[in-house]
Amino acid sequence: MTQLAQAALWSLVALPTAAGTLLATSRRAERTAAPVSLAVAAATVVLSVVVAVNRPAVAVPFMAGVDFALTVDGLAATLAPMLSVVILLVLAAAAGEIRRSQARFHGLMLLFAASAALTVTAATLPTLLFGWEIMGAASYALIGFWWRDEDRVSAGLTAFVTTRSADVGLYVAAGAALAGGAGLALADLPHSSPGWRHVIAAGILAAALGKAAQLPVSFWLSRAMAGPSPVSALLHSAAMVAMGGYLLLRVQPLLSATWWAAPLTMWAGGLTALLLGAVAVAQRDIKQLLAASTAAQLGFVVMAAAAGTVAGGAAQLVAHAATKALLFLAAGAWLTALGTTQLAGLHGVVGRWRPVGWSATVGALALAGIAPLSLWATKDAVLAQVLEQSPWLYAVGLAASALSAAYAGKLLVVIWRPVPSGRRADVSRKQVEAGTVTVLQQAPLVILAVGAACAGLLALPPVGAVLARAVGQPGEFHAPLVELAVSAALALAVLLLVARHPAPEPRWALRWLGLEAAVRVLIVRPTLRCAEALARFDDQVLDRGVEIASAGTLRLAGRAGHADDRWLDRAVEWIAAAARRLGQLARRPQTGQLHQYYLQAVVVLLVAVVVLVVWG
Numbered sequence: 001m002t003q004l005a006q007a008a009l010w011s012l013v014a015l016p017t018a019a020g021t022l023l024a025t026s027r028r029a030e031r032t033a034a035p036v037s038l039a040v041a042a043a044t045v046v047l048s049v050v051v052a053v054n055r056p057a058v059a060v061p062f063m064a065g066v067d068f069a070l071t072v073d074g075l076a077a078t079l080a081p082m083l084s085v086v087i088l089l090v091l092a093a094a095a096g097e098i099r100r101s102q103a104r105f106h107g108l109m110l111l112f113a114a115s116a117a118l119t120v121t122a123a124t125l126p127t128l129l130f131g132w133e134i135m136g137a138a139s140y141a142l143i144g145f146w147w148r149d150e151d152r153v154s155a156g157l158t159a160f161v162t163t164r165s166a167d168v169g170l171y172v173a174a175g176a177a178l179a180g181g182a183g184l185a186l187a188d189l190p191h192s193s194p195g196w197r198h199v200i201a202a203g204i205l206a207a208a209l210g211k212a213a214q215l216p217v218s219f220w221l222s223r224a225m226a227g228p229s230p231v232s233a234l235l236h237s238a239a240m241v242a243m244g245g246y247l248l249l250r251v252q253p254l255l256s257a258t259w260w261a262a263p264l265t266m267w268a269g270g271l272t273a274l275l276l277g278a279v280a281v282a283q284r285d286i287k288q289l290l291a292a293s294t295a296a297q298l299g300f301v302v303m304a305a306a307a308g309t310v311a312g313g314a315a316q317l318v319a320h321a322a323t324k325a326l327l328f329l330a331a332g333a334w335l336t337a338l339g340t341t342q343l344a345g346l347h348g349v350v351g352r353w354r355p356v357g358w359s360a361t362v363g364a365l366a367l368a369g370i371a372p373l374s375l376w377a378t379k380d381a382v383l384a385q386v387l388e389q390s391p392w393l394y395a396v397g398l399a400a401s402a403l404s405a406a407y408a409g410k411l412l413v414v415i416w417r418p419v420p421s422g423r424r425a426d427v428s429r430k431q432v433e434a435g436t437v438t439v440l441q442q443a444p445l446v447i448l449a450v451g452a453a454c455a456g457l458l459a460l461p462p463v464g465a466v467l468a469r470a471v472g473q474p475g476e477f478h479a480p481l482v483e484l485a486v487s488a489a490l491a492l493a494v495l496l497l498v499a500r501h502p503a504p505e506p507r508w509a510l511r512w513l514g515l516e517a518a519v520r521v522l523i524v525r526p527t528l529r530c531a532e533a534l535a536r537f538d539d540q541v542l543d544r545g546v547e548i549a550s551a552g553t554l555r556l557a558g559r560a561g562h563a564d565d566r567w568l569d570r571a572v573e574w575i576a577a578a579a580r581r582l583g584q585l586a587r588r589p590q591t592g593q594l595h596q597y598y599l600q601a602v603v604v605l606l607v608a609v610v611v612l613v614v615w616g
Contacts, residue, residue, distance in 0.1 A: 005054035009070055009121065012047045012080070016040055016114040024107025034095040037106035041088040044113065048084040051121075052077035062126050066184045069123035074470030075249060075314055076120050082318045083120060085451075086238040086325050087113045089444035093329045094230035096440030097336055105145060109234065112138035116239040120246065125174045125184040128247075132170060132207070136163055139240055143227035155226035158516075162220040166210020173203030186250060190257040201254055201261040204247065209265075212244025213295040214272040214302060218279075219515040221295055225287040229332025232287060236294045237328060238321035245301030249313045252305050262306045266389065269302030270396040275513060277403030281410065282509040286331045286341045292512070293367065293407055294324055296400060297375070300382045303397065309385040311468040315458035316382055319374035322451030323366045327411075329445055330360035333437045343411070347419040353437045357415060359445035364415075366452040368408035368495055369401055371488035377456035379404075380479035380487045381464070387483075398490070405491040409498030 019040040023033050051072045059069035072080065091109060098105050115138060118131030137160075144156030174184060180196030182188045189200050213221040221241065225232060235241065248255070248265065255261045273296045280292035297320045304313030333356050334349055335341050350357030366373035379401055387394040457463045459479070468474060479487075511517070589600060 002054070002056065005051060005056035006058045008047045008050040008054075009056045009058050009072065012044060012051060012121070013070070013114050013118045015047070016044055016110040016117070020107045020110030020112075020114060022107070023103045024111065026103055026107075029103040033103040033106045034091075037091050037110055038088070038095065040110060041084070041091050041113070044117070045081070045084040045088055048080040048117075052081050057123065059123070062124075066126060067124060068127050068130075069185070070118070070121040070127065071123040072121055074467075074472060075246075075310060078314045078467065078470060079246060079317060080117065080120050082321055083113075083116055083238050086321050086448075087116075087234060089447055090230050090234045090325060090329065093233070093332070093441050093444045094228075096438035097230060097332055098228060101145070105142075105228075108138055108141050108145070109230075112142060112234065112239065116243060119243050123186060125170070125177060125186065128186065129170055129174065132167060132211075132243075135240060135243065136160060136167065139163075139224075139235055142231040142235065143224050145228055145231065149226075152226040155223040158223040159220045162217050163210050166217065167207050169203035169206030169210075171203070173200045173207070176200045176203065189251060190253045197254070198258055198260075201251075201258045204251055204254065205261060205265060208244045208247040209268055209302070210244070211241065211247070212298045212302060213241050214244070214268050214299065215275065216515055217519075218272065218276055218292075218295045219512045219519065221291045222288060222512050222516070225285075225291050229287070229328055229335055232291075233325045233328035233332065236291065237323075237325035238317075241294055241298055242301075242317055242321060245298050245305065245313065245317060248302055248305035249310050249317075252308060252310050255306060256308060262308075264306075266303050266306035266386065266393055269299040269306065270386075270393050270400070271299075272296065272302070273299030273400035274396050274403065275509075277400050277407065278506055279509040279512055280407035281403060281503050282505045282507070283407075284343050284505075284510075286334075286343055286346065286411065287328070289343070289407055289411060290324065290327050290331065293404070294320075296404065297324070297367075299400065300379050300397070303386055303393070304382040307382065307385040307389050309382060309473070310471045311464070311473050312378065312381040312385060312459065314471060315455070315464070315467060316375070316378040318458055319366070319378045319452070319455035322448050322455050323363050323375060326359060326363040326445055326448035326452050327367070329441070329448070330356050330363070333441045333445070336441070337437050343414045346414050347417060348415070350415050353442065355442040356437055356445055359442075359449040360415060361412065362449040363452045364408045364412045366456075368405040368412075369487060369491035370405075370495065371484070371491075372456065373453050374451075374456035375404070376488060376491065377459040377479070377484070380484050381459040383487075384479040384483055398487070401487060402490055402494050405494035406498055406503045409495040410503050412495070413499055413502070 019036060023029055023036065029036070055072045055074075055077055057069070057071040059067035062068040087109075091106065094105065094109070112135060115131045115134035119128060119135060122128035122131055140156045140160035142156075143159055144153040146152050173189075176196045176199035177184050177189060177192060180192030180200065182190075182192035189204075190197070192200055210217050221236065224235065227235070255265055276292045276296040276299065280289050280296060283289040283292060297316070301313045301316050301320070304310070304316060331341055333353065334346060337353065338345060338349070340346070350361065362373070366375050369376045369379060371377075379397075383394055383397045383401070386397055458467050465474075508514075
């Protein structure tokens with residue numbers, strides 16, 4: 001059984017990798033792409049359940065002293081099945097929405113799924129880096145999937161460059177881990193030498209917060225909404241963004257081992273939950289609203305990691321994955337049918353496609369924190385632990401929860417309230433001309449709605465205690481009844497208030513706090529100006545210096561050639577002529593006559609005698 005479980009763990013990564021590579025590079029798989037991807041996704045669901053139950057660990061040598069290792073502990077066993085199920089449901093919905101370039105789309109989605117599975121099961125930094133890098137590259141290709149649209153490609157590039165800049169932290173952490181002597185196993189990072197431990201924590205924190213779209217780099221998530229809706233549903237629910245929060249949960253002992261990392265992480269998550277909640281309230285596009293709420297909800301996961309409640313963070317991840325995948329797929333269905341994601345064009349849309357509308361309603365109520373739906377219990381489980389660390393931060397989290405109810409209520413009001421009388425004719429005409437929402441697009445929403453409603457059981461007894469033991473935190477795991485009641489009452493009050501009076505839209509938050517503009521002013525423009533200055537220096541100084549040196553070399557070579565022709569060649573010719581004349585003179589005595597040789601010998605002898613007599 002152990003060998004079977006180990007084979008299942010390798011297959012969990014290898015199967016979608018192989019199938020995704022074949023589909024993405026094939027030109028003849030358009031008709032079979034969707035069935036093949038669905039079959040592979042269904043197989044990964046089975047494999048994820050097998051590894052979650054058996055919890056195998058596998059490793060192969062990678063480099064000296066470091067293995068390429070995968071392991072399934074309690075945390076991975078909780079998230080791997082959730083990831084596989086969401087991938088299957090998103091691919092099913094995509095089969096009804098994506099009609100062109102299906103092979104490339106499903107291939108890239110499977111490659112992304114494989115990288116996410118590798119990230120979840122990674123036991124060493126090299127393994128994590130493999131998954132992290134492939135996930136980033138696949139996300140770039142998926143966000144800019146419609147590559148003929150320059151804006152979409154630019155959006156993918158923005159997301160890729162932003163997250164890649166943060167990803168440098170993982171390489172810094174890997175180098176510091178080697179220098180610190182603890183090795184590259186994730187479980188050993190807290191045992192590194194004290195100085196290097198801080199560097200490791202800083203590097204991982206930068207990479208994780210960047211991937212989770214936390215402040216101050218949250219803006220990339222807004223640009224990522226240019227991708228197809230199924231891409232948004234996967235990348236920003238159970239994978240990609242969620243992997244940033246997952247990494248912090250995975251290295252929670254490292255955060256606790258430093259005096260600064262946990263408080264900084266907690267405040268980063270809390271401020272993101274609060275400020276991005278305000279951004280979500282200000283949005284007028286459903287995908288932008290959901291994107292901002294994604295960063296806000298991941299802020300609670302970040303706070304959970306810093307507060308030491310891995311079980312609470314895991315429960316929040318699962319509940320958020322079901323809820324947000326549901327809402328993004330609903331937005332995609334409405335976009336397919338109505339051609340818009342603007343909230344103004346979605347008035348009364350619940351009555352048009354009831355399975356979509358009712359499922360989205362469940363998701364929005366869960367997002368609002370309405371009891372007894374999922375995010376009500378999971379957020380409070382996190383905030384209960386935060387309260388033990390900082391009452392101020394608990395207040396920030398409670399305010400963020402109120403904003404969750406506000407932006408979810410805004411969405412509910414739009415999709416349920418009839419069209420305003422002044423726009424009724426225009427909207428009615430658009431809905432008459434609307435397209436269809438296929439069964440493949442509707443069925444996954446119903447399943448996800450069940451998950452959005454019931455995932456909160458992970459934060460309530462007795463399931464919460466089981467989850468806490470599974471992730472290595474035994475003991476009761478749930479929020480006190482008073483806090484649960486306060487949170488439920490607050491969410492309901494805010495929801496009713498928004499239903500009667502539209503939530504105000506803070507203009508300062510409409511453009512995502514001006515984060516992208518600030519980055520352009522503070523980082524992009526100075527970098528481009530520096531590059532332009534260096535280019536001018538290269539053109540005007542370095543290139544000119546090379547040209548001057550080459551011109552001088554050519555002139556020197558010309559003069560050397562002239563000297564060679566005029567002096568050296570003549571000297572060589574003169575020496576050759578002299579040698580030739582000497583040779584001619586030397587040949588004259590060589591007659592072959594014996595008596596002449598005797599005469600020459602006599603002459604030489606006489607010359608020698610004269611020399612001896614004269615100089616003797």
